[in-house]
Amino acid sequence: MSSEITTGAGHTQPDVERLHVAGLHAPSDAVLSVRDLNVRFNTENGVVHAVRGVDFDLLPGKTLGIVGESGSGKSVTSLAIMGLLPSTAEVSGSVMLKGRELLGLSDRAMCEYRGNELAMVFQDPLSSLTPVYTVGAQILEALTIHNPTMSRQAKEARAVELLAMVGIPSPKERLKAFPHEFSGGMRQRVMIAIAIANNPRVLIADEPTTALDVTIQAQVLEVLHTAQEETGAAVVMITHDLGVVAGMADDIMVMYAGKPVETGAVDDIYYNPRMPYTMGLLGAVPRVDVAEKSSLVPIEGMPPNLIHAPTGCSFAPRCPLASDACLAGEPALAPVPGSALHRAACIKSGSLGGDVDVHDVFAAPPVPVSRFDAVPREKRSTVLQLKDVRKHFPLTRGALLKRRIGTVKAVDGLSFDIREGECFSIVGESGSGKTTTLLEIMEFHKDQDGEVLIGGISNKQANDSRTKSAMRRELQMVFQDPTGALDPRFTVYEVLAEPLQNAGMDRQAIKARIMELMKLVGLQPDHVNRFPNQFSGGQRQRIGIARALAVNPKLVVLDEPVSALDVSVQAGVINLLDKLRAELGLSYLLVAHDLSVVRHISNRVAVMYLGKIVEIGEVDRVFDNPRHPYTRALLSAIPVPDPELERTRERIILQGDLPSPLDAPKGCNFATRCPVFAALPPLKQEKCLTLEPPLEPVAPSAAAQALAAHPLPAPDQRFACFFPDGEIDEDMLVVHEQADHHAP
């Protein structure tokens, strides 16, 4: 967005902009203009009206962010534009690309546009490249189809240029590589290279970073940014993550139930939302940069069923502000008073000014307080202790004679403890050994390397099944995917009864306990006879939590408990976990890649890198004052749902991916990607490369030491780095402000 608009409303805007918003401009200005797009699907239940009247204009070089929950019609809209919907879907309305109508074109005619002027980047980079062709062949294919006259040399030169543009090192050699030789982030870069191969006018990115790690997400977003700059394409960015679009988009369209409910410039939407749904979405996201503890805003209920045409406002059943007037007819998208650019579909948009607090509107529950919170940590008993746990996998090669060519140190000397009533989190990229750590704890076998103590029972004593079942009663697990974790053929009753039967309870007691559990996790007790597929994602996760709590464990292991859920539902589950921890005195071991969730819910946190803890300590200390460069990079990579901050924030972009375990560095694991290491003089670099930094406590600052009468206890934060105060290499720092003036 051009900078004069971002400075706020109430000043003169160029006429084109104003007309563009009012929908009155000449269509030739917009590179892509969608009018009254409607999509219907047939299902077993009847005809679903998935997209109901989407209008937008996309100007060259601009970015439009489409946000909304799953099922709100975001992806269907993009597929309809691309003409990729199945022939069973009925699409009506108009999609104009540079003044030419795309709807109604045959598949063959659409091929003229797809991959040429209209390109798409898909969500899952692992499955969007054909595994049997080299990356080069796939880029050449995109070039050949739309430029049949291009010579082979020219095409190859262009492919190399493209790969270099998306930041793939030694592009010439990598052309001959197959997709499986690339990591997920690299494959997404290749996808972007293919998408921009023919200089598209419009690039549609459908959740391009959802499947990636935060550090890789930051890289890919950077690449998308460069790609847009290089080609001048307009980008449609579809995402459920309000943080991802905050720094990138010029305009935002919030979709709900197949309809845009609020559109406007990015600052208007984030700082001055006028539709209760947008306000709820913003309030439901935990913030990684804010320490203040407040409950999240859950948006109650589910999106409406689109088989029946809504008679009133589609959001009214979930809206805390709904009144009778809301039920009389669906409100149209109308300009918000005071800002012509900003439109909202709410009859109360006028009264919802910038100073209305979302926590008041949505009645967020109070912050639960645990009885353990008052007790100092040292005085609480330990529920889980790991002592120097290791898990090494031998890497062998050779078909007949297996040679050991290396070791994968998935978990390498891990020690930590969890006290009663505490939530301890492990964070890190995928491949850092988080999940292996969980599995090691869940396996609980006496042949393990290292000692695991669960509620005082050591794995070294786990000889008989009795010790094991005693341990199983102390420790239960909640899985990442609520759908996969529940047997689809079991009713909720059977799901919850299984652990109880195994514990040897009689039928009456089981029944009573199940009723109790259903109430505990906020589900209706009379729904025990339903099957998991009759529940929504959030409810299924509640069932998973109930199953884990069935045998009254002390410690619950949470493996990414909310990452598969929508933002609004996620907030409800996080609030529930918080409540249960306080009321039942539970301890959690949480593994999550979403650092904002971690910050919201945990007391202590450990940052893992290649099987080792690089920083551990109290969550606010680690997040506010990170010492290890990796923690700093992780934190800076998290997008924040605050456009202003997002644009001016310094961001450390780590180079490359996790190193392969075979060529793991001898000294500090992180040296190969370390932004501090890169800026160090060679003498100091030598130390990083040869010595392994130990995990050492942070010394209290000299000033604080001098002020205090007694020597201060060391704060609860330890890290493993020789040069925590080193300068960060400038190449890896990205500040977006300068790069943002690409817009015409």
Next chain:
Amino acid sequence: MTNLNAVDPAAVAQDAHLEGADVVIGKNTIIFRRFMRNRTAVAGLAIFLALTLFSFIGGYFTPWDKETIDPFNIGMPPSAEHYLGTSQAGIDLYAMTVEGTRISILIGLIVGLVSVLVAAVYGCTMAYFGGKVDKVMLFILEALIMMPALLVVAVATSGGGEGLKRDLPSWLLLIIVLLVFSWMGTARLIRSLSMSLMQRDFVKAAQYMGIPARRIVWRHLVPNIGSLLVLDITRGVTGAILAEVAFSFIGIGIKVPDVSLGVLIGGATSQVQTFPWMFWVPLAVMFLLTGSLAMMNDGLRDAFDPSSSSSGSATKRKALKTRVKRNAS
């Protein structure tokens, strides 16, 4: 702790929503609906049921049975007395066809059902335990596949096994032999399917709860491959019927005096010119039987396939509705 028992308003709202609309349709209902939408499959089911019914009550419509010889009608074409004619020996073909169809369907159903059940348990066990157990069981399975089924059938039904032959009717013997050789392919398929199920979180969840392995196989694995099992049963039934016909045709399956469709077809091959009805009638019944099963299988596959487009397109459905409305007005 008071609000511990409070029901979460979010969940209540969601429930109200679920109850209000007919959103939730049981999986079985959906499968049934999809199956019923496939005309061919429904026709197949009807033919199969009719044939089964015919094989059980068809005998009451004629005074003749498969053993009584009518000395006055030897090798006669169909007539009012003998609906389908008689054989060279003067036995009523209608009675023999009813009997043969029953034996064939019996063999098909028993072999189809039992072999799939054996395969399911064997395959799931292999997948669940993995490691050494898997290797040994897989070796047994491969060995059985290598064994020439044809020779074993020939030896069991004609050559050796005199004692067996005395105690068991030939059709039961054939069922046993067919059973031994029919479950391996399915078992291997089920093994690989279960292995992918093993990766699902609900199996891990059960393991972490300390549920014994036997219970996990029986309660979590077997039901979840149910749709594949149903498909394999219909396929197995067809396969068993065809195998019976083939074995009997070359003379090593069912032995006279037992009758089956294969025996009838095999016996009549030399008389196609002289007594055509003796050949064509059992052949037609066999085609009806296997054909109806194939038609059914097709519909079942579509019904179980979640990605099939059997719910039709939005435009078609809407057009249908408007047409209905127009007719009504």
